[in-house]
Amino acid sequence: MPRESWVDAKVSPSGPSIVEGVGAPSSLPGRLLPHASHALKQHLHAINLYAGVLEARVGGPSVGAIVSGIRRSSEALAQTLDAIVDLCQIESGTLAVDKHPVAGRRIIESLKSTAPGAPLRLVDSGRMISADARLFGRVLGLLLGVVVDRSPQVVAGFRGAVPRFEIWFTGTSPSASDLEAARLAGDDAGRALPDLRLIIAARIAASVGIGLSLHARSAATSRLVVEIAEG
Numbered sequence: 001m002p003r004e005s006w007v008d009a010k011v012s013p014s015g016p017s018i019v020e021g022v023g024a025p026s027s028l029p030g031r032l033l034p035h036a037s038h039a040l041k042q043h044l045h046a047i048n049l050y051a052g053v054l055e056a057r058v059g060g061p062s063v064g065a066i067v068s069g070i071r072r073s074s075e076a077l078a079q080t081l082d083a084i085v086d087l088c089q090i091e092s093g094t095l096a097v098d099k100h101p102v103a104g105r106r107i108i109e110s111l112k113s114t115a116p117g118a119p120l121r122l123v124d125s126g127r128m129i130s131a132d133a134r135l136f137g138r139v140l141g142l143l144l145g146v147v148v149d150r151s152p153q154v155v156a157g158f159r160g161a162v163p164r165f166e167i168w169f170t171g172t173s174p175s176a177s178d179l180e181a182a183r184l185a186g187d188d189a190g191r192a193l194p195d196l197r198l199i200i201a202a203r204i205a206a207s208v209g210i211g212l213s214l215h216a217r218s219a220a221t222s223r224l225v226v227e228i229a230e231g
Contacts, residue, residue: 034085037081037084037085040077040081041078044074044077048070048071048074051067051074076145076197079138079141079142079145079197080142083138083141083142083197083200084200086134086135087200087203087207090207091203097132097208099131099132100130100131100132100133101130102128102129102131102133103126103127103128104125104126104127104129104157105126106133107131107133107136107140108124110133110137110141111137111140111141111144119148119151119154120144120154120155122157123155123156124157125158125159127158129158129228130163131163132208135204136226136228138201139201139204139210139226142197142198142200142201142204143167143197143198143224144167145197146174146198147224151169151171152170152171153169153170154167154169154170155168155169156168163227164226165225166223166224167223167224167225168223169224170220170221170222171221171222172216174224175222176214176216178194178214179198179213179214181193182194182195182199182201185199185202185203205226209229210226210227211225211227211228212224212226
């Protein structure tokens with residue numbers, strides 16, 4: 001894909017902690033958050049079961065498309081709930097980064113459920129990387145969810161000699177300004193907030209040493225780069 005005329009935006013730690021006002025991990029709100037996430041995911045599981053029954057009893061292409069949309073939305077919400085809990089635990093100091101060598105193939109496999117039925121192709125380079133596999137996968141899953149909701153064609157995978165993951169997609173949304181708005185979320189009351197998943201991904205990335213940059217060529221293609229800090 002062409003590389004000229006890139007517009008860059010980078011993410012760095014900024015903004016108030018998302019756990020301000022939530023309380024320490026030992027406080028009632030801090031203990032309720034994981035419990036609330038689990039309870040809400042049980043409801044999502046029930047919705048998916050009902051969708052499966054609907055598909056089995058009624059059938060047809062139109063119903064299949066509706067069920068696919070329900071499942072994608074449920075998966076996106078479940079991932080967002082998990083990511084909110086992770087972010088709160090990171091910023092409260094109860095979740096430490098655990099970096100160790102991991103096969104890129106393992107991370108690719110974990111991403112296959114990110115957007116079932118979406119126009120997404122994942123490419124495995126067969127390389128090893130040093131990362132917290134769960135948190136790195138969490139950031140990638142959130143970013144892919146945002147992209148596939150807006151682009152008709154997405155290709156993603158590990159590329160280059162440095163430990164980085166690239167997401168290529170048609171169009172220019174999300175944009176560099178969306179990524180910057182995610183980084184500044186909470187700092188500028190007058191700025192419109194982007195997709196919540198983008199905000200959470202940016203904050204987790206900044207907290208655990210993952211660099212994000214987005215490059216776009218007008219009306220053509222865009223590239224979202226996710227880099228792991230060495231060491």
